[in-house]
Amino acid sequence: QVQLQQWGAGLLKPSETLSLTCAVSGGSFSGYYWSWIRQPPGQGLEWIGKINHGGSTNYNPSLKSRVTISVDTSKNQFSLKLSSVTAADTAVYYCARIPLGYTYVGYWGQGTLVTVSS
């Protein structure tokens, strides 16, 4: 059974860097894109970016200047860093799995609420 377990700091101050990690278990790490998606409270979903096991990335153009997604294949983990956060970055952040050759999210992490407040 594939599981995506994510963790990271839940409360940040403006201008700090958001950092989240997602560990993958119960399935192959290669053969997939690993993605981050967020959802502000009461609002819709926003795609942040994706990475494959080789480290090739694609980012949402609106966030590209502040986002870094990295992968650690030795630990079957991937991470998200979002710099210079503001209150507008307050959201539930999900890690997710996209099969290579496909364009849908088949598995989601449990979500992490990150609040940005002074």
Place this chain on the structure above:
Amino acid sequence: QSALTQPASVSGSPGQSITISCTGTSSDVGGYDYVSWYQQHPGEAPKLMIYDVTRRPSGVSNRFSGSKSGNTASLTISGLQAEDEADYYCSSYTSSSTYVFGTGTKVTVL
């Protein structure tokens, strides 16, 4: 990239059919047969309901179906049930090798 446009809400009585639209551009919905649909109940992660416009994952009820015409994709729920009450989001692959989600539709079962 702009979010795909969905109606804010759609409602129907049990047993009826409803359709949710998802309108994009030729750079996303209209350019690829890569539209997927997700169902999200409050407090839960989204669940995949339809992918590649019309394909249904194993375990998803055949009451859910998808289609596309031009720059607009649609999700139809037939035989509406109380458990279908949720938020629904479409998503499309884009010409920039990124993804874009729809604005979301709240489905209410009357």
